[in-house]
Amino acid sequence: MIFQGTTHLGRVYSTVQSDSSVHHADDYNQFMATFPDIVRDLTLSPEYDDIPDITKWFRKNLEYNVVDGKKYRGLAVVNAYRILSSSKLTSENLKLANILGWCVEMLQAFYLVHDDIIDGSKTRRGRSSWYRFENNGLNAINDGVLLEAGIYFLLRKYFRNKPYYVDITELFHDVGISSAERHKQAKDLLLQIGHYYQIQDDYLDSFGDEKLFGKFKIDIQEGKCTWPIVTALERANSSQRKKLEECYGRNDPDKVQTVKNIYEEIGLPKIYATYEENTYHSTVAQIRLLPNDEFPHDIFLNILNKLYKRKR
Incomplete structure (x- = not known):
């Protein structure tokens, strides 16, 4: 799958x-x-x-x-x-x-x-x-x-x-897959897992260990629209928002660090940890609701369990 x-x-x-x-x-x-x-x-x-x-x-x-x-x-x-x-x-x-x-x-x-x-x-x-x-x-x-x-x-x-x-x-x-009804059920579930994966990937670009991540982290420098910056802008005060607007998307180590500092001030690691826990457990519950004979639970759980709290 x-x-x-x-x-x-x-x-x-x-x-x-x-x-x-x-x-x-x-x-x-x-x-x-x-x-x-x-x-x-x-x-x-x-x-x-x-x-x-x-x-x-x-x-x-x-x-x-x-x-x-x-x-x-x-x-x-x-x-x-x-x-x-x-x-x-x-x-x-x-x-x-x-x-x-x-x-x-x-x-x-x-x-x-x-x-x-x-x-x-x-x-x-x-x-x-x-x-x-x-x-x-x-x-x-x-x-x-x-x-x-x-x-x-x-x-x-x-x-x-x-x-x-x-x-x-x-x-x-x-x-x-061939069955329209089964396809929709699988698609809804897998898109939810895919959304979790993308947010996780965005988060690791800012907070993951670069040695484990296997590539330079460049989302901040390139000004990409990612979960950390969207969440930060939603929660930033006026001073923090002004700094984010000045520094985000700039290929300057000091400005990149300023953005990361604001992420920490806002508490993004804790916000993400809460999101990950809630998403994991709600997705497991959703998997359990599917008929196991048509949607073998192990296949979906295998995907989810390897994403859960991954570092790379």
């Missing part, structure tokens, strides 16, 4: 996570063992035989942008498969679940490569953003498109003869 959140591309991307309480002990190792097969499929296909430079660069693209993340999204695909298809659990189907999980990771990597260009982010996951790697520049736009194209190559290779091939291909375009 997936839930939706927004990026500066103005597109929907999926964020998923698995929980140790139901996560199979060997899933991570099996998932990682599948990645070399993914790379071989995408770089050793006949159409690349005569252009080794492209093959070499695409391999570097995959290894730099796809494999080094936390793998939450891809592993959640495997975990969800175990929960939903326990009676059909075969080694062949597990392999397909792992391949599908890597397709989800590639989709996320595609979004992030382009997102970093648009945001001008210098780092991603503690390293240079791909567009800054080896002076790649705007060539990274094409590299992102190649990552997305690779998804459909893999789907065609491994799922073309499956009865759900069309559905699964459309899923990567639309992120939806």
Whole structure:
């Protein structure tokens, strides 16, 4: 399962996570063992035989942008498969679940490569953003498109003869399920979780540990419309509001610190902690109200539990 959140591309991307309480002990190792097969499929296909430079660069693209993340999204695909298809659990189907999980990771990597260009982010996951790697520049736009194209190559290779091939291909375009009623129920819940994730991400940009966060925190400097500044403006007195207007969106360390100081004065950490607790418990209650046979609770709880009080 997936839930939706927004990026500066103005597109929907999926964020998923698995929980140790139901996560199979060997899933991570099996998932990682599948990645070399993914790379071989995408770089050793006949159409690349005569252009080794492209093959070499695409391999570097995959290894730099796809494999080094936390793998939450891809592993959640495997975990969800175990929960939903326990009676059909075969080694062949597990392999397909792992391949599908890597397709989800590639989709996320595609979004992030382009997102970093648009945001001008210098780092991603503690390293240079791909567009800054080896002076790649705007060539990274094409590299992102190649990552997305690779998804459909893999789907065609491994799922073309499956009865759900069309559905699964459309899923990567639309992120939806077939039943309109079930889709609305799932969408309402997942949008709520996605909203929580976005507020959490905004909060961590100002208050998270930069070493854990894996990228420079730039929301204040770039004047982005985020939860901390919106909440601060709602609660600031006239003096604080004037300082915020003077300092927010300025690439000046002193002004950035002034904004952070006002955040502390207003008590944003406590406000956020209260919001997180209330949101978590109300969302758990909402999950419990869904029919477990149609909406396996573990899938939604896995997502929520990995977000709850995360630091990165």
